[in-house]
Amino acid sequence: MNVRRLIPSTALAGAVALGIVALSACAGTSDAADGGNEGKLDVVASFYPMQYLAEQIGGGHVAVNTLTKPGVEPHDLELKPKQIGELGEADVILYLKGIQPAVDEAIAQAGVKNTVDAATLTTLEAHGTAVGGHEGESAEEHAAHAGEEHAEEEAGHDHGSEAGADPHIWLDPVKYAEVAKGVGSALEKADPAHAADYKKNTDTLVKKLGDLNTDFANGLKNTGTKTFITTHSAFGYLAERYGLDQEGISGIDPESEPSPARIKELQDKAKKEKVTTVFFETLASDKTARTLASDTGLKTDVLDPLEGITDASKGDDYIEVMRSNLTALQKALGAK
Template identity: 90%
Template sequence: MNVRRRLISTTALAAASTLGIVTLSACGGTSDAAGKSSDGKLDVVASFYPVQYLAEQIGGGHVAVNTLTKPGVEPHDLELKPKQIGELGEADVILYLKGIQPAVDEAIAQAGVKNTVDAATLTELEAHGTGTGGHEGETAEEHAEHAGEGHAEEEAGHDHGSEAGADPHIWLDPVKYAEVAKGVGTALEKADPAHAADYKQNTDALVKKLGDLNTDFANGLKNTTTKTFITTHSAFGYLAERYGLDQEGISGMDPESEPSPARIKELQDKAKKEKVTTVFFETLASDKTAKTLASDTGLKTDVLDPLEGITDTSKGDDYIEVMRSNLAALQKALGAK
């Protein structure tokens, strides 16, 4: 994956060790022998927003969630402070997605927390390039059939989360995100058996919401003038594949990588051929290249949010609301009928 690596320095790790055991201030209280904080809640550390949302929705009032990536911080670029590294070891449950944040991956590996859940192991990962999507001219149903065939062929010997070049942006596909939600629910039940029934109930409710969201996307994008959309970085491969669309990323998986002149020319030609109307940019990364491309090709611009974090500029207060805003933006750009 073309993500700029932010490795934790030896100095930072040494400082974290010096700190010793640090209480999660955002979670309140220290952990007791039963693995819960003194206020009776399960201390959950989430690496960034997509897993934070799952923890909050499924955990409800039984968990206290602390996220490593604060609002407005681009997750790929996160550098952990020594205090944060030290706090990881005090968590009852750690939820993260391997491959998005190298600094977090390394720190979590050294934390040694028993209940550590990598969301990438809870669903099937795939490799996506800058151009990703369904087969040209096929219906959504035919595309789903193709996707199913591909998954069956890859099933044997597939190692979740470790395959080189695997796309980690699984949360942008409501179906895959629901699979991850089920795994997170199971992990919380295991970590806190006394409230297992509540976690199960909350998981079922969230999975239903995601199922409804999937239905709305499938119906809303079934008949469109074009299937191609251009976006800042290639975060929407799973979404494109799910609904038979063609994602064309200006850059690769890293939102701050610079596209080559050849790639810009390719996108300009693709836009004319596929009747593309809109170049999408996002809230946590620079919009300069997207707006320049749009200006040079006479296209409109709009926001397609990869939901790596929620800020005051997000078009919604949570995952479901922002995803519905994404659907409306795609329908408008693609000429949904």
């Protein structure tokens, strides 16, 4: 995580106070401005994966405001006083601690009763630069292997709710479903009058995620290789879920620069593991990925970490983009 983007606590506290005072003076005007949102549950989502859950589960009973607008890299988000003030006016806040330090600190200052940290709704794990199942290893052996092999590259990264924890839980449909259930319960508690609808919508979404998980499991069961290379290690949970080996160029932090030794390691691994493709993403630079692919004679393709939906996304929502990711992985891994 780029610590240079952290907002000093004193400055943030002042911004929170100003924002909350400004909005408190005209409470309810945000509903009028949005047109037709009066009477709905005001939900603030930190970035797209939380927005999607709020919209799918909340349906017509919620008005969702997302702090991270389309095209903005979530890790780089810097909050404006107005956004911080909106946090204090929210009925429910949905966020994922560890992805956006500026958001984490603003939420801590906002003091909203119904604040939901998605990281507490499932189990987080530590994923190194290389994650996923190494053939013949037990889970314990793999964890030891990953920790030893990449301890140096992970040093200094605090990108999860706990030191070393990987926050990219939404890229595993099973873990995302666990989060969805927790979000559903939170909305039921915040708005008991519509609890039945939230429960129904949660069940519908969990069913969709279950079907998605089945498609991934079946689609990636028989492949020519289990190894794929990505711009940064966002796909640790996905790789672990489906028995794959993710090799990240830049580790979990998308802004870190790979060492020459890491590039050489990836080149060697690509040849040994019969890797065909280097994946890049829509919201981060693809320069290093394309250079590595060119130097190693590999193809390039998009594997979307779904941190935001833009016109460049291969789908209009989470399910569609995840299915595009599955198709890309099947092609790259030589699925049979």
